[in-house]
Amino acid sequence: SPPPPHSAVLSIHPGAMVIAVMPVAPANSAPIQARGTQIYVGAPSCQVEEWDVGQVYDWLDAQEGLQTIAANARRLAIDGLTMLKLDAEGWRELGATTGVLRAKLLASLERVVHATREEEEPQAPGRGGTDQPKRVTAARLAWHGVLASWKEGGAAEHFAEWHSAIAAANSSGEAAKTHVLGFLSMYNVVSVLVLTIALTFLGTTNFAEHWNDSSANSWIDATLFLMFSAASLASAVGITLSSIAYNTVSACSDANATALLKMPTTAKWLQFCNDLCIYPNIFVMGASLLLIVKHGLCRYDGSPIAIYLVVGSSLLFLLFLRFLWLFPHTVTVLTSAVMFGGMMSDTAVAPAGKDAATWALRTSGTEIEQFFFGRALEKLNDTSTMMQKTLAEYSAASMSSSQKERSSSDKKTRHSLKSSLLRPR
Numbered sequence: 348s349p350p351p352p353h354s355a356v357l358s359i360h361p362g363a364m365v366i367a368v369m370p371v372a373p374a375n376s377a378p379i380q381a382r383g384t385q386i387y388v389g390a391p392s393c394q395v396e397e398w399d400v401g402q403v404y405d406w407l408d409a410q411e412g413l414q415t416i417a418a419n420a421r422r423l424a425i426d427g428l429t430m431l432k433l434d435a436e437g438w439r440e441l442g443a444t445t446g447v448l449r450a451k452l453l454a455s456l457e458r459v460v461h462a463t464r465e466e467e468e469p470q471a472p473g474r475g476g477t478d479q480p481k482r483v484t485a486a487r488l489a490w491h492g493v494l495a496s497w498k499e500g501g502a503a504e505h506f507a508e509w510h511s512a513i514a515a516a517n518s519s520g521e522a523a524k525t526h527v528l529g530f531l532s533m534y535n536v537v538s539v540l541v542l543t544i545a546l547t548f549l550g551t552t553n554f555a556e557h558w559n560d561s562s563a564n565s566w567i568d569a570t571l572f573l574m575f576s577a578a579s580l581a582s583a584v585g586i587t588l589s590s591i592a593y594n595t596v597s598a599c600s601d602a603n604a605t606a607l608l609k610m611p612t613t614a615k616w617l618q619f620c621n622d623l624c625i626y627p628n629i630f631v632m633g634a635s636l637l638l639i640v641k642h643g644l645c646r647y648d649g650s651p652i653a654i655y656l657v658v659g660s661s662l663l664f665l666l667f668l669r670f671l672w673l674f675p676h677t678v679t680v681l682t683s684a685v686m687f688g689g690m691m692s693d694t695a696v697a698p699a700g701k702d703a704a705t706w707a708l709r710t711s712g713t714e715i716e717q718f719f720f721g722r723a724l725e726k727l728n729d730t731s732t733m734m735q736k737t738l739a740e741y742s743a744a745s746m747s748s749s750q751k752e753r754s755s756s757d758k759k760t761r762h763s764l765k766s767s768l769l770r771p772r
Contacts, residue, residue, distance in 0.1 A: 394427075394460075395427045395428075395430070395431060395456070395460050396428040396431060397428075398426060399426050400420075400421055400424050400426050401421075402426075402427065403417075403420055403425055403426055403427055403430055404417050406459070407420055410452075410455065413452075415442045416441045416443060419441045419442050420441055423440075423441070430456070431456075431460075435449060503679070503682035503683050503685070503686040503687070504621065504678075504682045505618065505621060505622060505625070506618070506686070507611070507615050507618040508614060508734050508737070508738065509614075509617075509618070509621075509686060510527055510530070510608055510613070510614055510617045511609050511611075511614045511738060512686055512691055512737060512738060513526050513527065513608065513691055514527075514604070514605045514607075514608035514609045515605075515609060515738050515745060516693060516741040516745060517605070517692075517693045517745060518693055518694075518745040518746070519601075519693070520600075520601045520602055520603065520604035520605040520606075521601035521604065523604055523605055523608055524599070524601055524604035527596055527608060527617065528593060528596055528597065530617070531593040531596065531617075531620065532593070533624070534585060534620045534621060534623070535585075535586055535589040535590060537624045537625075537628070538582040538583075538585035538586045538589065538623065538624055538627070541578055541579075541582040541627045541628055541631060542578075542579055542583055542586065542627075544578075544631060545575045545576075545578040545579035545582065545627070545631065546579050548571075548575050549575050549576065549579060552568075552571075563645050564641060567637050567640065567641045567645070568641075570637055571634050571637055571638070571641075574630045574633055574634040574637070575630070575631075575634055577627070577630050578628075578630035578631050578634070581623050581626060581627040581630070582623070582627045584623055585620060585623030585624055588616070588619060588620050588623065589620045589623075589624070592616055592617060592620055596608075636667065639664070643656040643657060643659065643660030643663075644656075644660055680720070683723045683727060684716075684719045684723050686723075686737065687722070687723035687726045687727060687733060687737050688719035688720065688722040688723040689722055689740065689744075690719060692741060692744045692745070693745070694744055694747070696719075696722075698718055
């Protein structure tokens with residue numbers, strides 16, 4: 348039968364300390380789940396380094412024959428982090444005078460540290476093979492992605508939550524910050540290029556040449572003037588905003604980068620920088636089409652060169668129409684797969700039962716594509732919750748990754764502690 352809820356009982360292992368039954372456990376104590384077995388240690392369920400002096404005393408006092416050590420620890424104000432740093436001399440000062448007693452203390456302490464780590468480690472969907480969504484085609488994902496794009500005002504990269512997802516997906520604030528600074532650099536460079544093109548055209552073209560008549564060229568010139576003006580103004584604003592955003596993100600420390608990038612105000616700002624980088628290109632693209640119309644179609648006079656221009660311009664239009672057909676499909680599918688499929692995460696994602704570290708290396712591109720399309724479609728099926736589910740999944744994965752890194756660091760700390768406790772003097 349399970350031990351009483353206010354007991355202090357630990358399974359017996361070779362060299363481990365026997366924990367005595369206590370009639371009353373501290374008020375903030377809780378059973379800790381570890382590998383499917385409850386370990387009642389009369390200890391708080393928070394991590395050992397977070398224990399205060401009173402919690403350290405409660406835990407030591409719960410051990411058989413350690414009341415003197417517990418009293419000395421309280422007298423010397425030993426908290427959890429300090430207890431983990433104690434070497435053999437420190438434990439000797441607290442009253443652990445023999446090597447055997449120190450070894451038993453270490454074994455018991457290691458079990459508590461390990462149990463609290465496993466208790467607090469969150470489960471991250473998609474890692475280690477915990478989910479297996481249905482496979483879907485690119486066309487199906489594109490349809491749902493387009494619906495989501497209409498709702499949010501663009502492909503996934505234009506969502507305000509795009510950069511928030513990057514922040515949530517990276518367990519390291521430094522990595523998230525590096526990603527965003529790279530984006531801002533790209534935004535700035537593209538805006539400079541578009542501004543250069545637009546201002547060059549505005550400064551070297553006599554748009555008013557045909558404005559006094561109602562010919563097609565006159566309307567085309569007027570439209571070109573407006574399109575290049577819009578592109579230059581938007582790009583100039585984009586350069587200013589992306590430069591300020593770069594300085595702001597750079598000034599934020601790596602430790603606080605995740606917090607900054609998840610703030611709604613920051614997300615909106617970065618979304619605006621993205622839009623001012625991309626949309627001016629659309630004006631330039633449209634202006635290019637009008638130039639083709641003006642010089643390739645509107646001046647047809649039946650001459651061989653005019654026929655050549657008409658044929659060439661028509662082919663360019665056909666190529667452009669093909670681009671317009673593929674562009675929304677490809678952009679929507681890939682950005683949706685990256686954001687909603689889990690590909691922003693700094694840990695590998697794989698189907699259930701597969702080794703995440705090697706799955707992508709051993710699997711065909713088509714199968715990989717279908718898997719991530721399926722994961723993205725699961726969220727896009729409900730546009731009202733797709734963002735919430737995506738950000739929550741990335742946060743859980745990042746916390747899991749962070750816990751694993753901290754657990755690895757704890758193992759090194761415990762090894763160092765064990766070496767110092769057992770080192771002969």
